Amino acid sequence: MLCKLKPVSGAKINFPGFQQILDFTSAGSESSVSVTVDGDTDKEYKIMIRNLDAADAIYATLDGSTACGYQLLKNASGTISASRGATAVLGICQALSLADITFLLPTGFLKTSLNRVSVHSSGTTMSEYHLYGIVNNDTSGTSSMEFTPASGNFTAGTRITVYARRS
């Protein structure tokens, strides 16, 4: 049976697919934003960030866990390079950037993310492009996802949208 649905305020629909659990637009007064999650149930999150801050990145963590490592591939002003190292975050969106992030959280296992970040400079100049694979060395269940600017508050207009894979 196919149902044509008119917009109904307050009606809630659940379905096996990607459901939006956070759509945040900063007023410029917030120093962080978080959303309650159940990683064992959802297992995957799609995150999109538009960071309007001119100086500070936005970081994403799960339950505040900081035991992370990354492999990066990037183009910085025409120089292509790769690097590997430790980090305290599972997701990152640089200043003046758009980030497209996927978190994968198999139950009882390490948490990983894939980050694609486009970094704007000014006018028609894109300064950098980053491709990250990141791991969080934490196998415990996930109940919270946090987004925090590197310092101070988010810049007004910054947008963070999260979809959870629901069953």
Place this chain on the structure above:
Amino acid sequence: MQFGNIEGLVNGTEQIVFDFEVTGAAVSSISTGTQESNPVYSADITSIDYASVSSGAGDVAKTVDNNNANRWAAAPGSSHAGRSWVKQSFPTARAIRYWTFQQQGELGAQYGLTSVLFQYSDDDTNWTTAATQTVANSTAIQGFYLANNGAHRYWRILANADVAGGGVSYEWMVNEIEMMEMTSSSGLPIINGDEDGWYTIIVRGVQGADSAIGMRLNGDSGANYGNRAILASSTSVSDDSGTGATYTWIGGSTTNYSFLCMAKIYAKSGSVRIINATTAYEINGTTVTNLYNNASVWNNTADNITSINFFAGASNGLGVGTRIIILKSNNFTNGTQTGAIRTPYIKGSWVRVGSQVLGSAASTVTFSGLNGDRDVLYYLSYSRIATGTSGGNCLLSCNSDTGTNYGFQLLSGSDTTVAGARNTSIAGIIGCATGLNPGQYGTNSTILFSKSGFIRPALVSSIDAVSGTTVTKVHFSGVSWNNTTDNITTLTITESANGFGAGSMFDLYALRPNG
């Protein structure tokens, strides 16, 4: 509360807002245009002069004589599904937007069925399904809206199920059909960047000419675009960037070659608009020539985006088979919201078609019962835990084709090493690559354009050999399955050496633009 499938705007989802396929003849540009509010439909345009049927008893004219008391009956003998049809052959191409249907004749439910395909053709030989329609097995006159599939000369209703009595003994009886066009609507722009915020844009291009394919926002053809990209071509990895361009590059190459682009854009005004895109292009057979990871910008902060235009640098560069799908984020505050009412499927949104979590180690995971032509796009996501004693490739095969009918162009980063690689003879769509030791992880995301008619391209992202806080490698690839004809009915992920450990999870989603 359990619903049936849902069609309509659903808050909290990402849903298709634009879906266009080039059919009939190549075009030079495609624009998103306006939505259709308050549509007005024509009178019935069917005619006895245009009518024909597959076979059977009774005058075919009875299907369009505006007399519900008589009917045509398709010949029995075998299942009517895929065999029995009623058709209109218009003298000129017509854009059908609404159709009605009445069946069973006067003899009851055994002569009716529950599913039809509403199809169109430009040559009366090659047919495209505009809608897979569930119909009531009753004598009621049933009406169905149809998305804009363009204008075509031939339209038919093809049985997609057998009659209730069984096709060997029972005819399929059709009393009346009607077909209407849309004559007017009060158009509002389909695209509203300030309202929607996020768009996902998927373009499967088939080159109608040697040409670049570009995208413009609000038709802006000024020098207001720029980019920074990583181009991988064979073993070469290089920077490709520019400022002051007059469009954002999406794809493009040689005539009859293909490309697949997936892009995300934050469209809201107040800041420059940034587009994050990956394109595999210059695809021919098992050769994927280039992989392009691209960050681009539209240097306009003020204007609401109300149109997106795709164009070819050469005339008719957007060839037949080119498909553009745009999904928007539904963030309406007064719309339906995700929560307690349950439905298995929302039209135009990604729908899960398979999910497996391994309880014990396995070397193969299969998703079957698929319909790639219906689904159009698949999203496969998996996390694997390695077992065994040595690392092996994960390969995704279509329809159990494990021949060397696949090819890729890859870009990878491992520690401080950047590498490109091309392979034109591999036995599957490469996923997590070699090098996993027991207990290590790999994760993979694959977007596969599954509709037949042309080669099947895919975009793959993988994180390989993960343990502790170490990610050994990231790799991205554009892949081609060199098969143009077969409908995809199974997808199989195989690990050549390690096997998939217990806890490995695999999820498959389909987009299904037509429901």
